[in-house]
Amino acid sequence: MASRTHDTETEVQDRAILVSLVTDKIKRTGIDSELSLQELVQLAETAGVEVLDVLRQNKETPDSKWFIGKGKVEELRMAADGLGANTAIFDQELSGAQVRNLEEALDLKIIDRTQLILDIFAGRAKTREGIIQVELAQLSYLLPRLSGHGKNLSRLGGGIGTRGPGESKLETDRRHIRDRISELKRQLDEVVKTRELHRERRRKSGAVQVALVGYTNAGKSTLLKQLTDADVYIENQLFATLDPTSRVLRLPGGKEVVLTDTVGFIQNLPHDLVASFRATLEEVNEANLVLHVVDASSPMREEQMEVVQSILQDLGAAGKPQIVLFNKKDLCQPEQLEMLPAGEGFMKISALNEDDLSRLTRTIEDGLAGDTLVFRIPADRGDLTSLLYRVGDVLEQNYEENAVLYTVRVNKEDYAKWSYKLAEFTEQK
Ligand SMILES: Nc1nc2c(ncn2[C@@H]2O[C@H](COP(=O)(O)OP(=O)(O)OP(=O)(O)O)[C@@H](O)[C@H]2O)c(=O)[nH]1
Ligand SMILES: [Mg+2]
Structure with missing residues (x-):
């Protein structure tokens, strides 16, 4: 925010009123606007803004001139005057013209969710x-909105x-x-x-790679630190980490892997940001195993998991072997923990608990080890035989009358790619 430019003469703490407009379109997307608003409060606080009040409006479609309805603009003006606000932060994206109109009418700095996230990232980039x-x-x-930003440009220098x-x-x-x-x-x-x-x-070099991914504030950096003694920045705020950090992790069996901590995800991650950060985000594609860290204590847990899965999908990393780590179990009620999915591919942990950490490293080891599978391939399916050689090491072949039994140690990741063709010929799991 402006206060971070350290212009000592004009430095004023941003005192903001948050505004959320719920349109029919938003309702149809199923985004919970209350949770989104809670997150906006956290984002604002992370950016050093004092949040004074929150205004909400339900409206079929946004007003083209003001975004919110004219009456709501008046309400915002009165609230701002009464509370001494100098900024209004909108939870949805505004057009350049809407920003300009609101700024002129209200004499407030107008910021939207995207800009707020961009601001936080700007303060974090190292x-x-x-x-x-x-x-x-x-x-x-900024470019398409240029004419709307008379007041805000100074921050960009x-x-x-x-x-x-x-x-x-x-x-x-x-x-x-x-x-x-x-x-x-x-x-x-x-x-x-x-x-x-x-x-x-x-x-x-053949280094095996494990990536920590997840919603912002889930505990990814804490895990990297706890597992590898890495000196990384950990904070109870959104987007503490921006640049990926990798450290060597020694597994119980002695094998070493490279563990990478990545930037956290958030719902409605600004499009321009995803485009710019693509190269960084695509590091995840290099991973042999993805650890999806979830803040199990968050009321937004499920929505957050969906956001992470859909970003992984966009990056082309959704098919990677994945372990979901329900973290911060120490902050959960027992009933809450019981409701979480369990079984292979899921773990409930606290990044602060030593026993959980050793359980985790053992699970990582297992997750990386390939499975040995047996396939019965019909004699006339030479195409499948060549696939088997691509997904792992063929350990044994036994000939039957019309088929061949192959015992294969499959590489999980390669197998995941071809399982849609091979799964029906699997003899045992
Ligand atoms: N109680 C508790 N707190 C935790 C646990 N794991 C992490 N935290 C706290 O959660 C906050 C966020 O942790 P980080 O490790 O910075 O989270 P992150 O996923 O790296 O977040 P970003 O870098 O912002 O994406 C910090 O205050 C941690 O101390 C846990 O298992 N239990
Ligand atoms: Mg982090």
Whole structure:
């Protein structure tokens, strides 16, 4: 937020009223707007904003000029005057014109959820890659909205205009931003190439990779720290981690794997951010095993798990072998814990409990070990035989009259890709 620019003369704490508009379209998506609003409060607090009040409105469609209804604008003005607010934060994305109209009518700084998330990321970025990615996402978000952001541009720095939007000035600003976007993309390409080289090296070294993924604040960094003594930033706030961190983890049997902590996910993750962070997020695709960390104590647990699964799907990592870790069990009631799915692929843990951690490393070991499966392949299905050699090591072949029995130690990940063809020929699990 503005307060983070450390402009000492004008530094004012952001004091905000949060606004949520629930439209019919939103209702149809099934997003729980109350939970989303709770999350917006956390996001605002993470950004250092003082939240004074929350306004809600139900409306069929957004107002094209004001986003919320005219009467609600008046209500917002009165609340802001009464409470001494200087900012309004909307839980849904606004157009540039809506921002401008609201700013002019209310004399408040107007921010939407996307911009708030971008702001938090901007404050967190530490590595060159992270900094480039965030700036790229910010500018891509800003460009189509430029004429709406008279007041907010100063936060972006980099010589972008902050004065009133005269049209010719706007054109110059747009050109500057487009130039900057091309420059950032070029720089990002270089970083991505370097990352590719690293990946290639890791792949060649045969290092086994395990990725910690999950909703923001689930406890991923805590697990990395507890398991590997990594000195990482852990905080009870959203998006504590931005850049992936990898550490070597020694499993009980002596095998070493590379454990990677990643940026947390959130619902409605801004599109520009996902696009910019794609290279970082795609690290997950390198993993042999995905540990999906869930905050089991959160009332939003199920929604959060769905968000994570759908982002994994987008990244093409949904088919990876996955273990769901229901973390923070120490904060759950016994009844809550009983309701959680159990069995293979699920664990209830506390990142702070030593016994759970040793159970976890044993489970990781098991999760990485391949299964030995037996397939009965009909004699005329030579196509399937060649597939078997692709999914693992064929240990044994026994010939029958019209079929061959193959004993195969399958690599889980490769097998997952072809199981739709092979599963019906499996003899034993
Ligand atoms: N009580 C309890 N707190 C936990 C546990 N695991 C993590 N925490 C706390 O949860 C908060 C978030 O932990 P982080 O490890 O930073 O979470 P993260 O998933 O890395 O979050 P982001 O980096 O923001 O995506 C911190 O305050 C941790 O101390 C647990 O098992 N029990
Ligand atoms: Mg973290």
